[in-house]
Structure formats: structure tokens, C-alpha cells
Amino acid sequence: MAETSIQGVLDRNVRAIARMISLAEAGKPESRALLADIFKHTGHAHVVGLTGVPGSGKSSLVRELTKAVRASGRTVGIVAIDPSSPFSGGAILGDRVRMTGLTSDDGVFIRSMATRGSLGGLAKACLDAVDVLDAAGFDVILIETVGVGQDEVDIVQAAHSVLVVSAPGLGDDIQAIKSGVLEIADIHVVSKGDRPDAGATAGHLRGMLTLTQRTDRTAMPGSGDQGEPWAVPVLVTSAEPASGIEDLLGAIDGHRAHLTETGGMEQRRRKILETRVLKIAEDILRSDFKGRGAALAALMDRVRNGDIDPHGAAVELLEAFRQD
């Protein structure tokens, strides 16, 4: 059964891939051995992350970019993180519906994942899904995140190349700055390029990049990388009719080539894996705490009564984890 499933993924069987991602999403212990096997078959794909505020046109961009990658003879896997209701557990499918033009192409696999409220494991499930698509041999994997917060930033930073999408006319400031993602971009995309203010938004972004001297994105902050600097481009695209998409794909491929040539890719891969390992450890710890039931409730009573402060309670919880 296990062998069959993994072979199915390696053979790029659509049902096997979908089943394996569902296993990853469910997060059950039984899936760990399978996903560890899957991990051994990864490393081929170019993982590209897209982020930007709601309404910035990410989904349309993903659709057009997918067509362009396909036209270049490569296959595309897409993992889209959707907001969802903690009550229904269901993803809001509006954006996905717009992508249906692609679903009849077996060189494209699209998977939506719901965010499922705050007690997460989302990043883990998302990156496991990327592993599955990588093992299945998809050449380019696009991670699309809705929103601009820390969880989304963590996920999109697990990509080899990070695209930050801004739309013209979403307010008087640049969304990437306000949302704190200016620095994580390897490539800036101004979507909805047919709007008259697209050029101004691109100009503002270029100005900000100059101001913050962000030309060294080969290096992730703190990685100590001293390679050739990567000049972060600002590209203007339109979805309907499509324009600027070829240039964008050129920049994405160029970024990968740059990373490979400068040694930046190896550093990124290590950094991405380290972040991923730390997040999984946190997830495990969180489940352990949640499983402590009565002991946790008693501890929380003491916090509520002021007998212990939150930091002291956290230290006690960790001590209990060590002792068990």
C-alpha cells in the first residue's frame, strides 16, 4: 500500500498525488513514513512563491504564468493557500474557479489548502504538498498565499524565488511596504498593468528599492552569503489581455540561474529546511501541550488567579514536556 502510493506519486498519477497531499494535510502519524520516503525524491523542482495583499490579482497572475511555463515545455504544480472558516473548514473557492481553464491539462496540478484557523500546521502541510509535487516531477511549483502576515511570509519564504505582487490603486501607499514584505521579494510584480496608475506604482517600488538598497537578495538576511548581488526587478504585468508574462518568466528563470551560479541556491535550500524543521518541532510541542488536558487547565487556573505569570507557566509546561 505504502509502496503503491509512493510509486503512484513518482509516476505522476493524479489520484495518488491528491491522496498523498490529503494524507499530509490530515497530519496523521501514519503518513510520516510515507512523507519521509517522498522527501528522498525531492530536489528537482523550482519552487516559486507569490504573495501580496488580497485583491492584488495573484490568482490571475498564477493562471497566466502557468500558461507561460507550460508553453516553455515544463510542467506546473500549484499550491494555493486559501482563507477558510474555522466553522465550515471549507475554502473559499472564488479564486480557484478562475483557474479552471487549466484543469484539463495534465501537465498542471492545482491544490487549494485551507488555513483552518490559528492552530496550524499549515506551513508543514503546505511544504509536504510541495514535496509531493516535487517528487511527482513537476518542474515549477507555484505557492500562492493570500494575505501578507507572518504565517504567509514563512510559507512564501520556503520558495527558491519569491514574487511580491502589488496592484495599482489599492491605496496611497505601496502595499508591499505596509505589509512588511518589501524585503523578501526577489522579483516585484505590479499586476493590472492596464490601469493608468500601474507605471506610478512600479516607479514607487523602484524608488523604495533604491532607498533600501535591496540589491543583495541572493543572500537571505543572516545567511552570511557574499555572492554576486541580484538586482531585484520590478515588472508590470496584465492578465486580460496577458502582457508582460514572458518577461516575468524570464526573470524567474534568471533568478534561478543566478542562485545556481552564485551558490545562493544551496544556502537557500539549507535555510528553508532549517526553518521548516523548527516549525515542525513547534507544531509537535503544541500538540503535546494541547494533549495535557486537566494538567493544562490547572496551570491556566493558576495563571488566571495571578499565582503565576504567562512566562512562568510556559517554563513549567516545557519542564513537564522534558520530564515525560
Added chain:
Amino acid sequence: MAETSIQGVLDRNVRAIARMISLAEAGKPESRALLADIFKHTGHAHVVGLTGVPGSGKSSLVRELTKAVRASGRTVGIVAIDPSSPFSGGAILGDRVRMTGLTSDDGVFIRSMATRGSLGGLAKACLDAVDVLDAAGFDVILIETVGVGQDEVDIVQAAHSVLVVSAPGLGDDIQAIKSGVLEIADIHVVSKGDRPDAGATAGHLRGMLTLTQRTDRTAMPGSGDQGEPWAVPVLVTSAEPASGIEDLLGAIDGHRAHLTETGGMEQRRRKILETRVLKIAEDILRSDFKGRGAALAALMDRVRNGDIDPHGAAVELLEAFRQD
């Protein structure tokens, strides 16, 4: 020294408050005993969280709301979470500048906190700052978060009353839905009410609330609360000239009264503290891992070489934590 600082905070000395929050932000071990003392003096304030996408007009709303609370004879503490550069470490102060009309009033204390990249402790520092302002006797504490992601959601959910701010005209869908924060709102605010499409945005929100049957926000998801339902209001406000602000303050005060009368407040306080304790434990674990230097690097080598998968590496790290 310790006694002096705490007494200074309790006396609402501005410099003592600022120093104590800086200590919390620095996160040094020395500050733990002080903050544990501060925690004992908390529990008076009504903590109100505001969230919404960039450009939704949160800062202007905070300013007008602050004036209204002051006019009712109460004091206001404000903690604003700003995006920041991991390179400069500095907050982008544009929004803060707009609040300067308030800074000469000693019944108002404003503190900006930078997000400082992904390795966090932000939620902890933010909630420690709320404790300091609570201990200092501020009646209402406003937490303003920029962005709509998980970290921001975690922070804003540490409030007793959660306001989700949407602006008309930020795209064809409702930002609260796309950003996944529809369900966490106790009160929806449509800002920029002078725009012609404000009524339509409010109507859409009311429609969505009906659709998702979100009238039970006394209960937090999973809290098991069976109290009277709270009907989530949708209010339209303007900042210049100010309008709808009195009604909004009425709704905020009404929500607090509702929580107190139904027993929902006690449940929220417990839930908030539990989430907070778990986040602190995760922060501690993360620092422990980061401090493992060579051992961590060796483990990451094994992951990179495919000798162990990320989940297995996380389990090994936790095992090392237990053994030490």
C-alpha cells in the same frame, strides 16, 4: 530599581511605562521578574483589537476612537504593530505621524512596535506591553495590527473585543473574507464612510454574516460557551470629518457589557492566556534550537543530504531538548 520601575508604571509615569515596554521588547531574561510583577496588577483594562488590510484606514480610526474614549472620561493606551525592515529594524512611521494630535494628552499613551522579521516574539512583546499599560491603569487599550495574516490574527485575538476594519473600494471582494478574518470580528467597521460605495460594502458584510450565521461571537471557536449570542454589528465610520465614531464606541462598550453579563469575558480571558502561554513556550523552544549551533548545523546537513526528513529532524531536536 525593580520596585521603582514598577511603582513608576503603577503611578502612570510616562518614562517608567516606556522603559518597561522597552524591556519587554528587548526580551531579556532580567525583565522576566519585573513583568511577572506587572502581570499581578493587570485585569482592569478593556483590550480592543483592530485589524484590517493595509490601506483600510485603521490608524485614522484609532485616532478618532481615542478622542471619543477620552471624551467619555476614560484613558487610552495604544499598541500599534508596524511592519519594519529586518535590515534597519526601524518602523515605518507614516501612520504614527497622523496620530500626533493626541500626543500632548497625558491620558493617552501610544507605542509602536516593529515586527522585526520572522523570528518573532512579537506577540509576547505586544502582550507584555498591553500588561504594562493595563497595570498603569489605562481604561481602554487599543491594539492596532497592520496586515491580516496569522501572526496578526493571533495578536488581535488576544483582545477582549475584536474590530475588523474594511474600506470600500479595495477590490471587488470583501477584504475580511479574503483575508480570513471575517469570523474573528466582534464588530465590523466600514471605514471611509464618505465614499459612495461604503453602503454597498456594509451590505455585503451583513450578507456574509447572515450567510455564515455568525451571531454567536460570545463564544470563541472551541470554547464550548453556551451564552447569549452576540449579534455582530456592521458600522460605517468616517475619519474626516468624524462620523459614526460615537456609535462605534457604544458598540464596543456594549460588547464588553455583553461579555461580562453572559460570562463570556471569563472564558475569553482564559482562552487568551492559554494561547499566550503556548506562544511563549514556542518562543523559548525556538531560542533553545537556535542556540544549538554546531549540533543544529550537523542535523541540517543530514536533512540536506536526504539522510533524514524534516519531521524526523524535528523529533530529534525535541529529543535533544528533553535530554539536556
